[in-house]
Amino acid sequence: MDFSNKVVIITGASSGIGAAAAVLFAKQSAKVVLVGRNETKLLDIAKKCKDAKGIEPLTVRADLTNDEDVKKIFDETIKHFGRIDVLVNNAGIGFRGGIRDGVEIYDRAMATNVRPVYLLTSLATPYLVQSKGNVINVSSVAALKPIKDVAFLAYCMSKAALDQFTRCVALELAGDGVRVNSVNPGATKTNFAEAAGMSKEQTEKLYESRDQNNPLRKMAKSEEVADLILYLASDRAASITGATFVIDNGEMLV
Template identity: 70%
Template sequence: MDFNDKVVVITGASSGIGAAAALMFANQSAKLVLVGRNETSLKNVAAKCELAKGNKPVIVKAELTVDEDVKDIIDKAITHFGRIDVLVNNAGIGIQGSIRDGIEPYDRAMATNVRAAYLLISLATPHLVKSRGNIVNVSSVAAFKPIRDMDFLPYCTSKAALDQITKCVARELAKDGVRVNSVNPGATRTPFVQSAGLTKEQMEELYKARDKTLPLGKMAESADVADLIVYLASDRARSITGSIYVIDNGEMLS
């Protein structure tokens, strides 16, 4: 896999799966646009990426629920690199909530996990058509089934919607040579559940339990998921579009 001269935009690159994907793309010589809110973390990730092959990533500090910030991502990518080959819509938040909690958790989950990705895809499309590039959306097994032991209705709903975006846009852009795919992780060791309001201690407890109960006896690491993202974004996946790839250590079996 070689991303020499390819420009890859990654949201949520400051942490977890996005940071691991950034490093993997950097090792394959990609030119990177790293998006997140935490500038210090973005700079740390960018420094590691630059060490890989000497390409200095562009950092874009963006709050994805603000449309101007989303537009700024595409503007900066084009100003710096003149093209976009790959868009990885990875940023996401875990929002707990049940149907009794009213509409607010739904709006928050949809704003980051769906609306921002929709807008970014829309703005990136002319550039991806030009480069015959591709999109990888990071969804979740929660798109298919409720989380076993938590009320996670807003999150599950948002990921199911994201999968439908993947399929509809894949169909629409296939004739332009643009591929669109989804990576749907199960439990993956990142700070993610803290965004859903769990404390560090609760997170560690939950992860210990997942390590015991998942069929393969372990959670995924960020790099496992990043591997699949990079594969789908590469030319080796040239015949794959509109596909939803589960990576879950067998979670869907139980």
């Protein structure tokens, strides 16, 4: 797969799946735009991207819950590269809590995991129509089934909303040649659980449980999810839109 002269925006690019996807796109000669809140980590990933093929990426420090920051991403991308071919909506946060924990968690989950994706995709659409580009939304198996062992009600709801967003926008933009798809990872070895407020010990127990109970007896690696993102963004997936692709080591089966 060759992404020469293609401009790829990746949110949440400073770690985990976003960072792995950024490096992988860079290895395929893409011009990568790295978006995240941690500038130090962004610069570290930027160096890895440049080392891949010598193409200098653009880094944009942004808080996606701030509309002006979101607009800045597109202003800087167009100023720097002049076009947009792929938008990877990867940034998202886990929110622990159930129905007894009040509505504030729900408000935060939707404001963080859904609203920015809506705004980002809306602002990207005119450029994607010009380039006949595509959008990849990073969702979760939590959109399709409740998370076992831990209450993640609002998070599950936000990811279910994201999947429906994928289908609706895919239908709306299909006539313009723009594809929209979703990647739905199961448990993946990233900093997700700790970022959601779990202790290191709780995270280790959760990961041990997934390694033991997933049918394939393992968890996914960020690079494996990134491979799927790359494929869906490529011309090889030219006939795929409005789809949700589960990558979960069989987690959905149990």
